[in-house]
Amino acid sequence: MIAPSAGLAAESFPPANDLPAHKGLPDPLVMLDGERVASRADWQERRRPELRKLFQHYMYGYFPATETRVAAHVDLEDENYFGGKATKRQVTLSCGKAGMPKINLLVIVPNRRQEPAPVFLGINFCGNFAVLDDKQIPLTGAWVYDSCAGGENNRPTEASRGSQANDWSVEQTIDRGYAVALFHAADIDPDKPDFTDGIHPHFTTTGQSERGDSDWGTLAAWAWGIHRVVDYLATDRDTNKDIDARRIAVVGHSRKGKTSLLAAAFDDRIALAIPLQAGCGGTAPSRGTVGESVKRINDSFPHWFCDEFKKFNDQPERLPFDQHCLVAMMAPRPVLLANAVEDTWANPAGQFEVLQATRPVYKLYDADDLGETKMPPPGKLIDGKLGYYIRDGEHSMTRGDWKVFCDYADKHFGKPKQ
Numbered sequence: 001m002i003a004p005s006a007g008l009a010a011e012s013f014p015p016a017n018d019l020p021a022h023k024g025l026p027d028p029l030v031m032l033d034g035e036r037v038a039s040r041a042d043w044q045e046r047r048r049p050e051l052r053k054l055f056q057h058y059m060y061g062y063f064p065a066t067e068t069r070v071a072a073h074v075d076l077e078d079e080n081y082f083g084g085k086a087t088k089r090q091v092t093l094s095c096g097k098a099g100m101p102k103i104n105l106l107v108i109v110p111n112r113r114q115e116p117a118p119v120f121l122g123i124n125f126c127g128n129f130a131v132l133d134d135k136q137i138p139l140t141g142a143w144v145y146d147s148c149a150g151g152e153n154n155r156p157t158e159a160s161r162g163s164q165a166n167d168w169s170v171e172q173t174i175d176r177g178y179a180v181a182l183f184h185a186a187d188i189d190p191d192k193p194d195f196t197d198g199i200h201p202h203f204t205t206t207g208q209s210e211r212g213d214s215d216w217g218t219l220a221a222w223a224w225g226i227h228r229v230v231d232y233l234a235t236d237r238d239t240n241k242d243i244d245a246r247r248i249a250v251v252g253h254s255r256k257g258k259t260s261l262l263a264a265a266f267d268d269r270i271a272l273a274i275p276l277q278a279g280c281g282g283t284a285p286s287r288g289t290v291g292e293s294v295k296r297i298n299d300s301f302p303h304w305f306c307d308e309f310k311k312f313n314d315q316p317e318r319l320p321f322d323q324h325c326l327v328a329m330m331a332p333r334p335v336l337l338a339n340a341v342e343d344t345w346a347n348p349a350g351q352f353e354v355l356q357a358t359r360p361v362y363k364l365y366d367a368d369d370l371g372e373t374k375m376p377p378p379g380k381l382i383d384g385k386l387g388y389y390i391r392d393g394e395h396s397m398t399r400g401d402w403k404v405f406c407d408y409a410d411k412h413f414g415k416p417k418q
């Protein structure tokens with residue numbers, strides 16, 4: 001569960017300029033005050049909670065302190081989906097008070113199964129209607145990128161349907177025995193540099209009347225949406241009895257990959273995470289010198305992080321953590337950093353260093369099974385709890401990637417019994 005952040009915003013961490021500079025990735029086992037973490041208990045009870053606060057304070061902004069009630073309505077159920085191979089449910093999740101944005105959740109579960117199915121929970125770019133060419137999925141009024149196929153004036157059109165079918169390759173995953181639960185990031189917050197729409201006007205997370213420097217950005221808002229879907233899958237067991245809520249894997253591509261790692265790092269109910277080509281602000285080092293920099297990401301996407309993060313634009317070496325500390329918050333759960341050779345913007349080699357720097361924390365759990373100290377060649381999956389994969393090709397999510405995601409989940413969840 002998400003620990004409430006109440007009161008944390010009042011925590012007085014030093015101003016960015018007063019933090020000591022670390023040229024390399026800081027030791028994840030050293031507390032902010034210099035004290036060394038000596039045991040698993042120290043990590044769990046002191047260092048991990050400290051990192052939760054530090055990441056919220058300086059980078060992503062605080063999650064809301066209040067618990068949000070999630071009410072679900074199944075709008076449509078089709079037990080004969082994919083020619084009878086699956087059951088599809090279209091569900092509306094109302095989160096919190098009336099007037100707050102709703103999540104349109106698309107759930108597809110394999111019918112051939114001897115046990116509740118493990119599930120891939122994904123947050124998508126262009127809408128559920130883009131994931132499958134299926135007229136029953138409403139073209140919601142939600143905001144879409146104009147770069148999404150069929151997007152006109154930031155609204156979807158009939159031409160949007162199925163335009164990302166290959167990226168998500170849902171039927172192939174169903175055939176592997178996994179359920180899939182998907183929603184559109186814009187249900188929670190349109191990807192625009194303002195905070196007047198989506199979920200943001202409903203919460204200032206630092207408790208100030210004006211937006212504060214550590215109030216949450218869009219990545220935290222999207223991650224909060226993932227948490228609300230987990231609430232639903234984990235608690236509405238009548239509807240979701242065909243899904244195993246102890247085997248939830250989150251998947252996201254690029255900015256949604258950053259989001260899925262953040263969501264999983266902050267919520268232990270998520271059993272496995274696959275951030276794909278997540279890069280800067282996700283799985284790549286903020287101190288990296290290849291690809292996107294902290295300054296560049298803040299200049300291009302000023303709304304993704306909290307304003308405090310901008311203070312590190314010209315001094316990322318003063319960050320009191322780097323992204324290996326976020327990956328380490330997953331320990332000892334499996335996490336796969338997946339990449340593409342041509343996607344140097346996401347710094348695949350830097351991500352491998354991030355993974356190496358995470359190892360001391362997994363070691364505390366006797367779970368450091370990375371083994372390799374050199375980056376694997378393209379196409380070879382390192383399938384440890386600290387997992388790594390790089391393939392040929394460009395920045396994209398493909399059918400082939402989904403095969404690897406299923407292989408990785410098979411290893412850690414056990415192959416679904418069909």
Ligand code: GCU
Pocket residue numbers: 253254255256277278279280292297300345
């Ligand atoms: C841009 C951005 C990246 C991001 C990517 C995406 O390239 O700079 O940080 O990951 O968009 O989301 O596709």
